[in-house]
């Protein structure tokens with residue numbers, strides 16, 4: 168049994184020694200001690216089904232033995248900066264990662280986080296095009312440093328610091344957006360931003376294929392192809408932020424952008440890439456990558472042996488255990504079951520997403536779509552009491568985010584929906 172500090176003791180230390188801005192889920196926050204595949208265990212030995220760990224970076228499963236083994240082996244051998252000396256871990260992982268991309272996307276830069284990956288992508292686009300203007304989508308989340316906070320477009324994540332050079336386009340939101348699922352209609356807004364808000368040339372367009380923090384919103388069909396062609400005409404690059412939608416999570420494809428039939432110029436990733444180990448990456452073409460030779464780009468730990476060994480092991484597990492197929496079959500089943508809950512409860516306004524990247528939006532009124540924020544928190548809290556962890560998000564904080572590790576099983580999906588059903592039925 169666990170003999171470490173109690174939740175109260177940890178909370179007290181957090182309050183005294185950590186940032187006052189740090190926050191936690193749940194009225195009585197969980198003190199997590201162990202993780203195993205799709206399960207988490209607290210200090211009292213209670214088991215929880217983890218249906219949110221995917222977003223907090225766990226891809227193939229908590230403490231997957233293959234990934235743990237790779238980390239331990241590498242930690243016992245060597246851990247160092249990757250920049251100045253040779254080591255095979257970074258090269259092996261770069262090669263494996265490049266093999267997952269279409270076309271000329273084969274040059275990899277490793278970073279330590281998604282924010283850093285997006286910062287680098289935005290900078291490369293600006294250098295390559297000689298333009299400054301970036302277009303991102305309203306409701307997007309791309310990171311919390313100066314450039315990426317600029318590209319992020321939700322007031323609750325934007326501090327009052329300089330974030331110049333970004334235009335925020337109409338979000339092709341199929342649930343709340345004015346044009347419904349008509350992607351090309353939303354895409355006209357990007358044409359107008361370029362025509363009225365820029366010199367006519369732009370550096371880049373950046374977007375997720377499915378907005379994660381924004382509430383699991385899949386961009387309306389036809390949107391990305393139209394915008395990519397508009398951006399190309401304006402001399403810009405298209406950046407796909409795959410921090411949440413990448414690494415087989417959407418089931419139908421390995422990358423979220425593939426479902427839209429587009430090929431980006433730059434792809435960024437983090438979270439799922441390392442199965443819980445901090446690592447991010449930018450993948451682009453040799454021609455675009457070349458801009459960084461103009462100066463020194465130095466990143467002490469980007470691509471260090473330990474993180475890249477973990478990344479390679481994670482990628483091998485995804486392939487060996489056929490986790491993309493699992494995300495597709497279990498995810499589709501889970502989505503169907505959630506959709507049938509929607510038939511029973513007025514409060515469920517929308518069920519959406521792909522694979523194991525699913526969202527459930529709660530509204531007080533299906534016509535007005537008034538966000539049911541308090542109810543969302545209540546259900547999340549009660550589900551935790553019954554042993555199921557889900558996330559929440561969306562601009563109004565009224566969307567459940569269901570993003571389990573990719574080893575999630577059909578029985579897990581049943582348990583999750585049964586628990587949700589029970590909690591809502593008691594309200």
Ligand code: PMP
Pocket residue numbers: 279280281282283285308309310311375379380408409410411437438
């Ligand atoms: N892009 C997306 C789509 C994200 O969801 C996030 C993190 N929520 C980031 C970028 C930033 O990643 P990190 O927190 O690793 O900096």
